[in-house]
Amino acid sequence: MISKLIRAYTKKAWHHIYKFGKWTIISIITGLTVGGFSTLFAFIMNSVTDFRSKNDFIILFLPLAGIVTVFLYSIFKYKNDKGTNLVLSTIHAQSEIPFRMAPLIFITTILTHLFGGSAGREGAALQLGGSIGNQIGRWLKLDDADKRVVVLCGMSAAFSAVFGTPMAAAVFSLEVVSVGVMYYAALVPCVFSSLIASYFASNFGIRGDNFKFISFPSLTLSNTAIIVGLSILCALLSILFIVLLHRTGDLFRQYLKNPYFRITLAGIVIVTLTFLLGTRDYNGAGIPVIARAIHGDVVPYAFLLKMIFTAITIESGFRGGEIVPSFFIGATFGCAFGTIIGFSPSVCAAVGLIAVFCGVTNCPITSLLISFELFGAGGIHFFMIAVAVSYFMSGYYGLYKDQTIVYSKYKTKFLNRKTRQ
Numbered sequence: 001m002i003s004k005l006i007r008a009y010t011k012k013a014w015h016h017i018y019k020f021g022k023w024t025i026i027s028i029i030t031g032l033t034v035g036g037f038s039t040l041f042a043f044i045m046n047s048v049t050d051f052r053s054k055n056d057f058i059i060l061f062l063p064l065a066g067i068v069t070v071f072l073y074s075i076f077k078y079k080n081d082k083g084t085n086l087v088l089s090t091i092h093a094q095s096e097i098p099f100r101m102a103p104l105i106f107i108t109t110i111l112t113h114l115f116g117g118s119a120g121r122e123g124a125a126l127q128l129g130g131s132i133g134n135q136i137g138r139w140l141k142l143d144d145a146d147k148r149v150v151v152l153c154g155m156s157a158a159f160s161a162v163f164g165t166p167m168a169a170a171v172f173s174l175e176v177v178s179v180g181v182m183y184y185a186a187l188v189p190c191v192f193s194s195l196i197a198s199y200f201a202s203n204f205g206i207r208g209d210n211f212k213f214i215s216f217p218s219l220t221l222s223n224t225a226i227i228v229g230l231s232i233l234c235a236l237l238s239i240l241f242i243v244l245l246h247r248t249g250d251l252f253r254q255y256l257k258n259p260y261f262r263i264t265l266a267g268i269v270i271v272t273l274t275f276l277l278g279t280r281d282y283n284g285a286g287i288p289v290i291a292r293a294i295h296g297d298v299v300p301y302a303f304l305l306k307m308i309f310t311a312i313t314i315e316s317g318f319r320g321g322e323i324v325p326s327f328f329i330g331a332t333f334g335c336a337f338g339t340i341i342g343f344s345p346s347v348c349a350a351v352g353l354i355a356v357f358c359g360v361t362n363c364p365i366t367s368l369l370i371s372f373e374l375f376g377a378g379g380i381h382f383f384m385i386a387v388a389v390s391y392f393m394s395g396y397y398g399l400y401k402d403q404t405i406v407y408s409k410y411k412t413k414f415l416n417r418k419t420r421q
Contacts (some may be wrong), residue, residue: 007190013358017307022189023149027189028134031196034129038161039201041106041128045121046206048114049284059116059274060285063267069108070259070317076100097151102131103202108319116283118309121162126173126321129158146150149186152177155196156190164208166198168369175363176400178241180407181421184366209287209374211294214346216278217380224385226343231355231386233337233392234330237361239327241307241398246421249315266316282309286328290353293331296345302332313334322399330356347382355386359394362403362419367391396420 052058069106093289110126132155137147152173161171172192174182256262274283281289282305289306292298309326334352340344358367364387371383396405398419405415 002096007127008316016260023189024148025194026140027153027192028196029140030133030150030189031157031193032200033136034132034154034157034193035161035197035200037102037106037132038125038158038197039204039206040199041110042121042123042162042206043204044110048110052100052114052116052153052284053280056280057269058114059092059280062115062117062271063264064411065071065111065117066263066267066316066318067260069111069319071265072104072108076104083108094223097127097134099131099132099310100133102128102135105131112313112318114117115267116274117267117313117318117320118286118306118325119283119313119322120285121321122159122323123321124319125158125162126155129154129156133157149183149189149247151191152183152186153365156194156210160194161197161201161206163371164198164202164206164368166194167373168366169198170194171362171369172363172366175313175366176361178404178406179362179398179409180405180415195255209291211291211350211374212376212378213309214294214350214375214379216347216382217344218337219381223343226341226348227351227382227385228389230334230337230348230351232393233292233350233388234333234355234386235390237303237329237333237393238356238390240398241322241326241356242360242399242421244311244401245315246308248311252315263317266312266318269312273309277305282306285324290328290331293328293335293349294346296335296339298332298349300336301340303336304327306332322360326356326360326399327353330354347379350379351382351386354383355390358387358390358401359397362391362394362398362405364388364391392408 015401093250105124105127106394108120109121111121130151131154136154137150142150155173156169159172160166163169173190174184174186174388177183247254252266256265274280283301286306289298290301302387306325306328310322314320316321330350330352333356334348336351337352338348354367354371355371358364361367367387368383371379375383396409396417396419401418401421403419407419407421408415
């Protein structure tokens with residue numbers, strides 16, 4: 001009897017060791033492959049951003065970049081692009097990511113940033129990582145379930161390499177697909193691939209941003225009230241940003257059906273607004289403006305202009321992501337809020353950044369981890385409040401229409417519905 005138990009336990013132990021070894025190897029392959037491509041992507045993105053900042057005239061060619069973008073997608077016969085939603089849909093086993101997405105999103109996102117469109121980098125990173133991960137799963141002849149895990153690994157690796165936040169990257173891909181449920185089966189491979197990609201990128205000089213110089217005050221009753229109020233406003237702002245994005249897209253597609261004309265007109269509008277405002281703050285990702293907001297220096301209406309620029313850029317057909325613009329919107333709004341009420345603009349900018357990110361992605365654990373990696377643990381109580389309140393108050397809205405709300409935010413109730421747009 002004892003010998004049978006020992007044999008059964010030994011068999012299970014070897015099975016677990018085999019699984020662990022298998023996913024460790026796959027994680028290393030994915031982390032190095034996706035980390036390499038993402039590092040190259042981040043390096044080129046930094047280079048084109050520097051070039052644009054030193055050559056203002058290049059923004060005049062944004063409409064032409066839009067035409068090239070539409071042309072490239074038509075050549076690849078990929079006209080109905082679902083962007084990051086396609087990656088989420090793949091995890092739900094509802095579609096397949098074509099490998100041609102990787103070079104396509106790589107090139108077109110660089111075009112957007114080189115010529116001054118208002119967009120982030122993470123959309124391209126997630127699609128790049130998901131596409132490469134899916135292809136690795138094919139090459140290794142994995143079954144569909146394992147292939148979806150490798151897609152999650154690719155997403156984590158790309159997010160980690162581009163943003164330099166390996167803890168948040170490891171969890172983001174597990175959390176973003178289905179609100180209320182995490183894909184813990186992919187925890188080990190996502191953690192390993194995220195750390196490997198981050199290490200790879202940092203060794204090639206790609207560093208994430210961090211603002212750990214902020215001095216957080218002690219948490220008092222009055223400070224708590226301020227943070228709760230700011231978090232509620234940020235949750236509402238995240239809803240406004242989501243609605244603006246999708247309504248703008250609906251209007252574009254309804255009244256400007258020709259994609260070439262639509263993206264050309266949008267490019268002209270962005271160029272015109274840029275010259276009328278006399279600043280390049282709202283072109284590209286806007287990282288310098290986020291840094292200024294964290295230092296407490298920003299114009300009060302910056303968040304509104306970034307919302308407008310981003311909605312026009314992304315919904316007209318230019319490629320990029322919405323997460324870095326959400327950082328911009330949250331940080332600048334928080335800074336303005338703090339300045340108006342007389343509370344630390346830097347603290348409010350940090351809290352605003354995290355609260356808006358949580359509101360648009362419905363990812364509270366990732367939001368908390370990003371706060372640690374960007375701002376350190378000194379403001380943990382502020383960020384816990386911000387994440388909890390924003391998650392609660394942002395309702396069922398979300399950036400990604402293929403994100404599924406599995407469980408209610410307000411009751412122990414199974415929902416299984418898509419996010420609101």
